[in-house]
Amino acid sequence: MPGEEETAGMRWMFWSWMTIIVAGLAAMILVPLSGR
């Protein structure tokens, strides 16, 4: 079993990429909907 440091790193990576995807999708959908 990996220790707390190892699982924290994996969690960071997962949520960093998930944040990029969600923020990117939100921007790419909301900007054109606002007509810009």
Add this chain to the structure above:
Amino acid sequence: MRRAIRDNGLSLFFLALFVLALAGQSVAGFFRNNSELVDHGMPTIGFGEFVTSSDFLVDVAENWQSEFLQFFLFIAATVWLVQRGSPESKKPGDEGPGDDEDQRTGAHARGDSPRWARVGGWRTVVYGNSLLIVMGAVFLLSWLAQSLGGLVVMNEENAMHGAAAITWSDYVVSPDFWDRTLQNWQSEFLAVGTMVAFSIYLRQRGSAESKPVGVPHHVSALESD
């Protein structure tokens, strides 16, 4: 700290490449866009305005959708289809989603298996397809984003040329939408097919994407043999 960077090197490397490439795309696109505005005798725009415009975002979206479609199809197809000799594939005869025993779900889960793999029922079904579900959702949302951004850009161009604006339902059946879509899809399918076929006979020593150098050509994936 050094250990954390090494443990997550693959994700961090691609994160850095992604940020650099997106920054580069935004700068190059900014200059291209302003030069087109000048050609049309229109005032140029600032960098902040460009990166929050559909002109920039539609180009990002059309590449995102094709990448996520590629992974969606690759994940789904490798459940049911095999390529003898490819490390990207299970071995012939192993097609299908597998049972609880080889997936270590339900009664066959281990103590340290993810909770949703252990509990059974709908949660294990959802969790057992979660990678495909998320990749598919990102594909559909970025394809939707491409259609919304492409519509704004097309209507800006129509206005510049004195043509009437079109609606979203007109746009998604337009040559512009399908040209943007299919030019990205063809390259993704080419790259995946090539990777599957080339990896039968070619090797990269030390790469997780390759069979070990001395493994015979006919062996699909070492783990399943």
